[in-house]
Structures are given as C-alpha cells and as structure tokens.
Amino acid sequence: MTSALLEQSVVETPSSFRVLTGDRPTGRLHLGHYFGTLHNRIRLQRLGVEVMLIIADYQVLTDRDLAERLPEHVEDLVLDYLAAGFDPGRGTVFAHSAVPALNQLLLPFLSLVSTAELSRNPTVKDEIAHSRQAAVSGLMFTYPAHQAADILFCKANLVPVGQDQLPHLELTRTIARRFNDRYGKVFPEPAPMLSAAPLLLGTDGTKMSKSRGNAISLSATADETARLIKGAKTDVERHITYEPQRRPEVSSLVLLASLCQDRDPHEVAEEIGSGGAAALKRTVTSAVNEFLAPIRARRTELARDRRYLRQVLRVGNARANEIADSTLAEVRRAMRTVY
Known part of the structure; x- marks a missing residue:
C-alpha cells in the first residue's frame, strides 16, 4: 500500500490501526524529536488511532556500559509526551522492562533469523560504529529482534518510521511472516508509515542529538x-x-x-x-x-506532581502486561509449548 493510500485508510478507519513507537530514555526530548516523530504520534492519536509508546529502557544498555539516571530519564520522557499533547487516557505509555512477557518473545524470534541478517542490519552497523563500549554486547547484536518483539507483542500493524529505519521494520515483518508460516497465523506484518519529517540540524551544524549538546530541548527556558x-x-x-x-x-x-x-x-x-x-x-x-x-x-x-507521572506509567505498564500476557499465551499455543 502506498503512503497516500495508507494515510487515507488511517483517516477513514483509524480504529483498525494500532501504532507502536517510542524512545530510549537517555535524556529530554528536543525539537528534532518533536517535528520528527512526536507531533505525528499525537496527530494519529487525535485521529482515533490507538497509539502505544514504549520507553525502551533496556535498549539504553545496547551501547552503554551503564544506564545512568534511568528513573529520572524515564519520568522525563513521560513528562515530555504529556506536555506535547499525548493523552494517556486514549493511549498507553509503558516501560520495556516492566513487561516480562514481551521479552519472552525474544527467544522464539531469534530462532527465526540468522546471525548474518542481524549483523547486516544498517542500524546495528551504525550503532556499533558509534558505540561507547570497548566491545559490542550481545544485546546490541540482537537489537533488531528486540525491536521486533516490541512491535509484535501488541500486534501493532502500523509503525511510523523514517527512511533509515525501514530495514529494521522489514526484519520485523520477516520475523512475523516466518513465525506465521511455521506455527500458524498469530502476528500481523506491520506496515511502515513513512515520515516526511524534515531534517533539523543541531546548533553546530551536525545531526541534532541529546548526546552532542547541540539540541534545543522541549523543556529549555x-x-x-x-x-x-x-x-x-x-x-x-x-x-x-x-x-x-x-x-x-x-x-x-x-x-x-x-x-x-x-x-x-x-x-x-x-x-x-x-x-x-x-x-x-x-x-x-x-x-x-x-x-x-x-x-x-x-x-x-x-512536573509539580511526579506521582501523577508514575501513575500514568503504572497504568500503562498494567495495560501493556495484559496485552503481552495474552499474546504470549497465543504464541505458546501456536508453538505447542503449553504443558
């Protein structure tokens, strides 16, 4: 389906779509995030699409030896989402680490892809090249399969992506297809919604990034x-x-x-x-x-009521766990591993 036809379908039948997208909690969101992805998530939610936002806290460890100030960064992400207009009453914000059943999908998913497919993924190559670690961790290597679990646990069928993220989503589609061929139909093959987001450079003329100190955060005075x-x-x-x-x-x-x-x-x-x-x-x-x-x-x-932010996260975690438990039960039945 072309981007134009997909957009038309979303506008006409928004309730038939579920979006999964999110961010790693490595710092506050900036204008590049807002115009690149955040405003589109809010637009989709306002159209009536169910939007699930994953705070990918485990994935912080893919290119870092230590996830520093993690609780603060997780709350800051929730704060940025809500301040920008995301409605937690109509969508779900949850933390990756709070959903054990999601991570259990990683094992069968890894059995469906080769090491060559993982190693040639462009995002993995780029992350490895810019890694802060002396050696690449196994978590980094399995990053594409982890992301597939993030998307497929809730059976998301629409994922907003940039052109550079298409190979990631294609591997997710491949995993879904191979699982369905081997065990029976369980997962949708999520469609990419290509972003027409403009590229905003940082104040130093390079890519806008939290780690480079060249970004204007949404919380800047x-x-x-x-x-x-x-x-x-x-x-x-x-x-x-x-x-x-x-x-x-x-x-x-x-x-x-x-x-x-x-x-x-x-x-x-x-x-x-x-x-x-x-x-x-x-x-x-x-x-x-x-x-x-x-x-x-x-x-x-x-920000005056941090308890409210944690409550939003607790409710979102509970909702995500319900969905993940249901999906994992279906996967076990399909794989005939219910004993």
Whole structure:
C-alpha cells in the first residue's frame, strides 16, 4: 500500500490501526524529536488511532556500559509526551522492562533469523560504529529482534518510521511472516508509515542529538533557547535564502522557524532577506519561544506532581502486561509449548 493510500485508510478507519513507537530514555526530548516523530504520534492519536509508546529502557544498555539516571530519564520522557499533547487516557505509555512477557518473545524470534541478517542490519552497523563500549554486547547484536518483539507483542500493524529505519521494520515483518508460516497465523506484518519529517540540524551544524549538546530541548527556558540559537552555526553570506543542499546550516534555522510558524521556509527566508544571520537568529528565537510556550507551561504544571507521572506509567505498564500476557499465551499455543 502506498503512503497516500495508507494515510487515507488511517483517516477513514483509524480504529483498525494500532501504532507502536517510542524512545530510549537517555535524556529530554528536543525539537528534532518533536517535528520528527512526536507531533505525528499525537496527530494519529487525535485521529482515533490507538497509539502505544514504549520507553525502551533496556535498549539504553545496547551501547552503554551503564544506564545512568534511568528513573529520572524515564519520568522525563513521560513528562515530555504529556506536555506535547499525548493523552494517556486514549493511549498507553509503558516501560520495556516492566513487561516480562514481551521479552519472552525474544527467544522464539531469534530462532527465526540468522546471525548474518542481524549483523547486516544498517542500524546495528551504525550503532556499533558509534558505540561507547570497548566491545559490542550481545544485546546490541540482537537489537533488531528486540525491536521486533516490541512491535509484535501488541500486534501493532502500523509503525511510523523514517527512511533509515525501514530495514529494521522489514526484519520485523520477516520475523512475523516466518513465525506465521511455521506455527500458524498469530502476528500481523506491520506496515511502515513513512515520515516526511524534515531534517533539523543541531546548533553546530551536525545531526541534532541529546548526546552532542547541540539540541534545543522541549523543556529549555526562553533564555536558554535564545543562547543556543545565538551560538548556532551559519555561513558567510549575508542574504538569507532557503537552499538546504548549498546552505545546510542557514536553511535548517530557516526551516525551524517555518515549522514553528507553520509557514513555507522560502517565505520566511525571503522575509529576512538581507537582514543577515543576526535577523535570522532573532526570527528563529522568537518563533521557537512562541511555539514552545504552551508546551513549557504544561510541562511545568505536570512536573509539580511526579506521582501523577508514575501513575500514568503504572497504568500503562498494567495495560501493556495484559496485552503481552495474552499474546504470549497465543504464541505458546501456536508453538505447542503449553504443558
């Protein structure tokens, strides 16, 4: 099904879809996360799609020797989700480690893929190349099968992904298909919903990332935002244009302003014109701070009651466990391992 037809189907029959997506709890979410994935999750939920958000705490250990400040980061993710508009009454937020039955799917799933298929996965290759560890852990190697378990335990049939994540989802589809061929129909083959999300560069001109310190977090204050944008990399040309290939740093700032203002980036660039980098940064700062103001206000309000955040997580964990237990029971029946 093409992306256009899939989108049409989602709009017409949202209740026939279940989305599983999520994040690793390694720090607060930033504008790259918001415009890349978070706003689309909220859009889908508002359309009537059931959206499940997994906080992949076990996966933090794939490229780290230690999961530092994990409880704080998990709560911060819940806080960012809710502040951005995710409704826990209509969806589910849960922690990977809190759902034992989900992880039990990993063993039969690993029996369905070869070591060659795991090792040539592009995401694994990239993570290994940028790993902080002296040696690659077995958990890193099994990352694609883990992700398949994350998606298939709840029988998600729609997964929003970027182009670079398609190989991951294709392996999930392969695992579902092989399981069904071997044991009988249990799992759907989840469809990818390709994201048209724009690429936002960090303030240093490289990929926006929590670990690189070049991102504007959703929780940043107005002053922090102004300081980060003031130090953002531009180029020597004074006249501002939107040319992503030729002028990536300037164009990324123009794009950020246009996204926050819901305008065409060429129009934003033309308006700034000969004002130069200083005018560009003033425009971006104003646009970002105005856009984030309601999110920040909601986040500040929610942060006053950490017990509520933990309650959201407890309810989500319970819901995820119900689904996982049911799926695992079905898997055992299909595999004839009910004794």
